[in-house]
Amino acid sequence: MGWLSRLELSDQELDRYTAQIEEIIRYLDKLDSIPLEDIEPIYITKKFTDLRKDKAELFSSNPLGTKYRKNGFVKGPRMA
Amino acid sequence: MAAARNDGWMVKIGLEIHCQLTGLKSKLFCQCSSDYRGMEPNANTCPVCAGLPGTLPLLNEKAVELAGMISLAFGCKIPDRIMFYRKNYFYPDLPKDFQITQYNAYGVSSIGAEGKLEYIPGAGSGADTGGKTARIRRVQLEEDPGRLVYETGSMESSPFALIDYNRAGMPLVEIVTEPDFIDPRDVRIFLNKITSIVEHLGACDTSLEGSVRCDANVSVRGGNRVEIKNVSSFKEVEKALTYEIARQKAKSDREIQVRSETRHWDDARKVTKESRTKEEEQDYRYFPEPDIPSIALGQEFLSAIQSLTPELPDDRKARFVSSYGLSPHVAQVLIDNKQLADFFESCAKINRSPKEIANLIVTDLMGLVGDDKKDSGAIFAGLKIRPAHIAELAGLVDRGVINRNTAKQILGQIVKTGEMPSEVANKTGASMIQDADSLSKAVQEVFRSEQAAVQDAKKNPNASNFLLGKVMQLTKGRASPKAALELINKKLKEEQARPD
């Protein structure tokens, strides 16, 4: 699970959290005991005519907050 | 029917096509321009597509329209409401570390599903018309990630990656087919048809680099499926499939099991290779995108997109045949490339000689277009040719002022100089010779110098074509072939009737 979330956990943390997390999940298992066959989730709806109109607009400043750049590219770690 | 064609190999090919909606002005969820090619890296970004904290996706109305039109064109059902989902995975080119896409595993929510497309028209009616149809599993809207680039040119040797987010958030329509294909050549034809459709809808300019991509799934004899990715263009897909099928068949022959995997197409060496990055089974943890409400479509939407849909290629072809009297073959060639079809109609508006115009375009003009230009966005680049030229030229031929041979020569000249055909014709005195006097003179001359051929022609009527050729040579190609041939045959008959 830590890998799926890309979280590096120390051994200490692993010890502490595992028990806590298991306890939480056991609590969530409560959902199994309620009868839910006849009910469907409710979603907010929006009409397709209320969506954003297709117009281009330049965002005038730089949104990126990293100083690690090269020739405009964002510098990232190696991929292999 | 399919089994018979399979010759026992049971080849199954399914396609996954991604098509950028370059016809939109802005990206899928923000107002950044969709025209990002050629911009400085990261100059085409904003807080939304850069995935900044606190930003929210704002769905582009026209994207939904275009995707709807594409769905309709592929015969898909469009649901009453569509929803978006998050596909969660980590990658540096993914600004939010999830992609907003559509997903049908929990109920159909994508813009189109269960469609079909006839890509090879059947002839006539009855059971086996020879036509081919592919079923479309779904059509969905999603966003493009950014782009990773490597200074050293390869991922393995680069100590760091360079990321450009200009493309992140570009609208994509993904089209997934059922594994209905058995022949890579059919795939090529199908992809051409898709190209034609999305061009005609104004959804995608397929000549732009990277605007259409195709991944394929292949299996033989019921074996494991292999996914082929990284095919750079539609043209390469046929090659990649041919290679991969051969590879799988070879394994199967030697009773080696084909592994279920993802392979990359190596453009340079023309082979499929095992994927370098171990693309393990990813758990994407799909769930509905909470920031985008479910979008209600319904009859109003259907009517709107039906009225917005321009003439589709098949309908245009039918119209070319019925209104302009073109042959189905010629019409097909024109609609296969929208630029040709558009050019044709511009010419036909100026001068109603549609058959001749079509002929000139398809036969003679295309012969002058370089191979590299044929798939480009500017097919006539470098040629000084306008609809007015072709229109006038066709008119001259139709009225018998020049013959087709001459027309071809004149065409060769005017694409370089841009002159009007009538100018050239007058300058070179290229008008067709039709008057009986000049023609008889020419025919007589040829009869005199080609006695052997004349004897031949008396016995074998087909040989008169040789004589015709000589007449054409003599008149520098200006003789009216029809009139000349008539005179030749008349003369032959006269001579035959004369006692030797």
Place this chain on the structure above:
Amino acid sequence: MGDLYRLTASQITSGVRNRDFSAEEYICEILDRIEKVEPKVNAFVTVNKEQALNQARILDRWIRDGGNVGPLAGVAVSIKDNICTKGIRTTCGSNMLREYVPPYDATVVTKLQNSGAIIVGKTNLDEFAMGSTTEFSAYGPTRNPWDISRVPGGSSGGSAASVAAQECAVSLGSDTGGSVRCPASFCSIVGIKPTYGLVSRYGLVSYANSLEQISPMGRTVSDAALVLDLISGPDEKDHTTTATPAIRTTGGDIGTGADADKRGLRVGLIKELTAGADAEVSRIVYGAFDLLSSHDCSCTEVSLNAVDYALASYYTIATAEASSNLARYDNLRYGFDMDPEGYEWNTYFAKARSNFGPEAKRRIIVGSYVLSSGYYGKYYLKAQKVRALLKQELKSLYKDYDVLIAPTMPILPFKIGERVEDPLKMYLADVDTVIANLAGIPAMSVPAGFSAGFGVGVQIMADEFKEQTMLQAAQIVESGAGVNRSPDL
């Protein structure tokens, strides 16, 4: 003057407009107060000193020159540090964003500034709004101004403390599962969570997008309502805002709003929640109940069956959405200074993300788990169905009742450090508040009495978009309970 920091928002605005005092004077006092009180309370992550003074001076000049001013002119406002402020560091209480300066303002921030308010600082919170005590902040815990050995509540603990300690007049917090109502109750102030979709979330750093709303806090119902009115309304930058026109909630209008027939409100007290609270809390809630009775309201006890499952549903949905919302923090585009060169990318991501605190990590892991392959139907889908069930039940209750009341928190503020190692126990304290977030209905906490030196809030909930009705009830409780002391700081 010396006492300007005690004034309410409306008092400040009229004072500044009438030039009884200058905005600069007022802001100076506020800043002095902050300096004095912060070592004890730690409500702020960033204090916006220079800009605030500048804005005050500009406002004064404008007024002197006869210009018109907005309804919050000169009012000192604090903003929870998970709401983006252009040019002002926004950390979300996390090390992951310790150097992040947003290039844009949240919609609500723009609206406040247009109304003349002056932002004095960004307030402390549980990391990424996940927590109920503000102990999970990377910038130290905030302390309850009434007793600094105790928690102020959370996750908007800094916002609540800053208002209670009079370091500002009003504040904007965010409420996902009670994050504004809980600290409002613990700090004895007013906090209003609006109907989902009433206030724009553009600029609110997402924790659980289908549950949260930016929520105003103030020392009086009237102040909080004033801010609510100013920040609500549909926003084209947030497609989840509804097109329903803004509710008129400003001060004087509350009592004579749309339901102006002056009929007594029909009040329902939720049995299960009140019974589940500490004795002292129950006592105060019943006190409020009686108060409403005596004001011509008809009061009955009601049952809400879905209460049993609400908490499990909330934590499933919230952690699932959080695990996805927090994925973007890979430190490549913004965050803190860590050169990516030399790392393999998975390692870089994992190492950067080790900077999350324990609660954030736990929730991300639980969230990934409930969404993982095969579990969608067992957890997430069920939780959404429970939500639908809850909404249904409430809709039918609201046919017969105008407002429902319950405790805001089942307990009184506990000591700092007491529950930090027991996350599940922490979660259980949210039982009263998660209902309103799940159902998307408006809910608020208003101080209704005192116990052991702490104000205790009672929670009032109304049907969707019925903020006005909810505020009517709140005003009755507020004036009746007369809880208007200030902490000794």
